[in-house]
Amino acid sequence: MESTYNVLFTYTSPRSDFQDSVLALQFDRFHVSYAVKNRTDAQLLALGYGQVKQWNRSTVEAWMESIKPIVVPNQQVEIAHGFSDLSLLPVAGFEETKLQALHQSLYPFAGPSVFKTETLSSWQLYLGYPIPIALYQRLESAFPAARSRHLLKLQLEAAGQSGTQGKLLVDIGIEQFSILLLKNNRLQLFNSYPYSSPADVLYYLLSVCESQLVSPAEVELVLTGLLEKESALYRELWQYFMHVEFRDAHFGVSDFPYPAHYFTTLNDVLSCAS
Helix, strand or coil, rough: CCCCCEEEEECCCCCCCCCCEEEEEEEEEEEEEEEEEECCCCCEEEEEEEEECCCCCCHHHHHHCHHHHHCCCCCCEEEECCCCEEEECCCCCCCHHHHHHHHHHHCCCCCCCCEEEEEEHHHHHHEEEEEEHHHHHHHHHHHHEEEEEEEEHHHHHHCCCCCCCCEEEECCCCCEEEEEEEECCCCEEEEEECCCCHHHHHHHHHHHHHCCCCCCCCEEEEEEECCCCCCCHHHHHHHHHCEEEECHHHCCCCCCCCCCCHHHHHHHHHCCCC
């Protein structure tokens, strides 16, 4: 079976001792990333970001082989899943079977997967999402003590306060991007969209603003992910949105070769370590 995993970005610190470290892993439909930091001084030791075309057994094994040098015994492991096929139900009257039935009606053509549920207690919501079965089984065997959650939990924790004007958190990935809209400290929308051009991203953002009664001139637009400040997309956004900012990752290393906002959500996963 052909592997569909391709490494795009890597970083390794001159300090290569991975003992007493924390390993953060992040997955979604099109990408997988990792970061390792030292537990004592929180220094970034390694980071990698790869593209995935299909989550099959060959892809999972190719990825596992690539991270062998950074995996050590007794390592704390934090996992975040960003799969966009996400279903939400209010806590009141929640039943897991109802959530799974809702999910199957929304996403009837999902491939072989394991359906996971979590609670967002602060937001009075339950969420459900699938993890490709080949990935789920390999993670369970390789990292049985790992903590796992959906990335939405971490994004909500990092979002901060939102007023009547609203706050749009946009994370640009490979072939898709996610939008998280908060207004009056309430979750209004969370979704992912495909894109192939800056016009696609702009179209979805403006459509969300229109449907959710949010003004592009007033909403806070907070950007993370694979977006250059000199790009055509960034210039387009500045033409329509008045309050645009990047949320940077603070890895604390002077030789990090990539823009600080590229891997902000991965740093959120890394920061979960106690």
